[in-house]
Amino acid sequence: RGLAVARSLVEDGVSVAIGHTNAPLDILQEAEQAGVTLFTHFGNGCRHEVDRHDNILNRVMSLERIKVSLIADGHHLPWFVLKNWIRYFGIERCLLTTDCVAPADAPPGRYTVGGWEVEVGENKRVQPAGQPMLAGSALTMREGHANLVKYVGLSEADARRLSVEQPTSLVARWLS
Numbered sequence: 596r597g598l599a600v601a602r603s604l605v606e607d608g609v610s611v612a613i614g615h616t617n618a619p620l621d622i623l624q625e626a627e628q629a630g631v632t633l634f635t636h637f638g639n640g641c642r643h644e645v646d647r648h649d650n651i652l653n654r655v656m657s658l659e660r661i662k663v664s665l666i667a668d669g670h671h672l673p674w675f676v677l678k679n680w681i682r683y684f685g686i687e688r689c690l691l692t693t694d695c696v697a698p699a700d701a702p703p704g705r706y707t708v709g710g711w712e713v714e715v716g717e718n719k720r721v722q723p724a725g726q727p728m729l730a731g732s733a734l735t736m737r738e739g740h741a742n743l744v745k746y747v748g749l750s751e752a753d754a755r756r757l758s759v760e761q762p763t764s765l766v767a768r769w770l771s
Contacts, residue, residue: 598622598629605630610765612664615640620654627658633765636694637663637680639671656683662761664692667739667747668732670720674746686753690761691739696721696731736762 601611613626614635634655641651655663663684665677671694681689693699696713698706703717705724712724721731740758743749
């Protein structure tokens with residue numbers, strides 16, 4: 596299992612994240628026990644149609660310590676879903692990520708990223724050129740912070756915790 600690697604990394608002081616998985620509950624619980632601290636891009640990278648009870652979202656929501664990273668661009672998650680999940684997990688278990696790709700903060704247009712041609716829309720949505728699928732975001736953390744205040748209704752202080760303080764704390768652990 597990959598959890599042996601996770602345990603080893605945790606023992607070396609590395610913060611370990613998981614995500615884009617449909618792992619069963621027992622594996623997620625084992626990951627939490629192994630010291631995994633973050634489920635990244637919560638709500639993304641999962642099937643469009645899921646079992647109404649036993650699905651990756653509900654499994655992760657049943658965990659007690661793992662934090663979740665959320666993307667506040669309005670494309671990865673609708674604003675009401677983002678608001679619901681922040682309310683459910685609580686500010687202390689959430690942090691913001693951007694899912695940004697190379698043209699983050701670039702003006703709308705076509706760009707080549709890793710050999711792929713992508714389009715950045717006025718709304719910061721990144722998709723493969725000429726296709727409707729989501730391929731990332733051009734969102735910056737500053738814009739994500741503003742979105743948390745404007746669309747989710749968080750206070751400036753709580754938006755700062757999610758967009759600056761908690762991500763910085765996580766990265767600082769990796770650098771120490």
